[in-house]
Structures are given as structure tokens and as C-alpha cells.
Amino acid sequence: MHPPVKTTFEMTMHSPGDLNPVASPDESITVRRVGIPSAEYNWFFHDVIGSKYNWGGRHGWQLEDWQAFVDRADLETWVAYWSDAPAGYFEIETQTDGSQRVHCFGLLEPFIGRRLGGYLLTRCVQRCWERDATRIWLRTCTYDHPHALANYKARGFVLTNTTCADL
Numbered sequence: 001m002h003p004p005v006k007t008t009f010e011m012t013m014h015s016p017g018d019l020n021p022v023a024s025p026d027e028s029i030t031v032r033r034v035g036i037p038s039a040e041y042n043w044f045f046h047d048v049i050g051s052k053y054n055w056g057g058r059h060g061w062q063l064e065d066w067q068a069f070v071d072r073a074d075l076e077t078w079v080a081y082w083s084d085a086p087a088g089y090f091e092i093e094t095q096t097d098g099s100q101r102v103h104c105f106g107l108l109e110p111f112i113g114r115r116l117g118g119y120l121l122t123r124c125v126q127r128c129w130e131r132d133a134t135r136i137w138l139r140t141c142t143y144d145h146p147h148a149l150a151n152y153k154a155r156g157f158v159l160t161n162t163t164c165a166d167l
Helices: 039-053 063-070 116-130 148-155
Strands: 005-013 029-033 075-082 085-094 100-107 136-141 158-166
Touching (some): 005 148, 029 116, 039 085, 039 100, 063 075, 116 136
Antiparallel strands (some): 029 075, 075 085
């Protein structure tokens, strides 16, 4: 059950030196970019991971909406594999101001609690800086996984804005 008030947190990282990296918890983990954009793959991850945390903004999207979203040069999707099994993903998008937005970040349920989140976020941030980000930013909320906010802070993100909404 979600709280009656939803608090949204906007978080930012301003320089590569702000990252507090975490090493991979297992040598069989690989993180690879989705080379051919796949609407179904992004839809799968967003639905399976995000439904538990009430991720919004894409309810009602049809396949054509998903395809238009992933078929853009400014968007990259990356997937973590643990012993070749998909374990989690992130989407990053170049913004008009040169910043990188982390659209979605999450793990499939069997991989939560295995110290993969910190490592995957490390790889996400590193990739954003490789894309010549002016800054990296994301939004999370009180509906997200209980450790999400702590993971973002531990990796070096700072809180830049908070909004509350009665539901």
C-alpha cells in the first residue's frame, strides 16, 4: 500500500568526481546496451519492474508509442545480465541542455537484495558521463523501492527539488 501523499524527489549529479562507485557483486554480471531499439523490451522492463512501484507516464501507451520512444538517437537502453539472465535495466536520454536524464532504473524482483543496484547505478552514471553530460538528473518518489533514494544518495546524487501531492 502506498502512502496517501506522494513525494517526488529530483536528484542531480554535477560532475564525474561526485560518483561514489560500487564494484560488481559477481563476476558473471555484464551490462550491455540494447543495440537495436526494441519497443517490446523497454515495455517489458517498465511494466514488470515499474508496476510494483506505480511508475507513471506511460500508462495506455500502445506499441507505436513505445517504438517512437525507443527509436531516437538521444535515448539509450542498457540491460544488466547476471549469468546471462536479464536482471535490470536503465534508460538514459540526452536533454537539450546537454544534461543526461535517467528515465527509468530498476531491477527485476529476483535480483533485488543482491547488491546489484549500486553497481548498475554506477554503470548508468559512468555511461552518462561518457555521453559528455553537463549534469545527470533523475526523479524518484516515495512509491519507489525503499532503498532507491538511499542508493542514489550513496552514489553521489544530491537532492535538488522535492514536491508533494495529496492522492
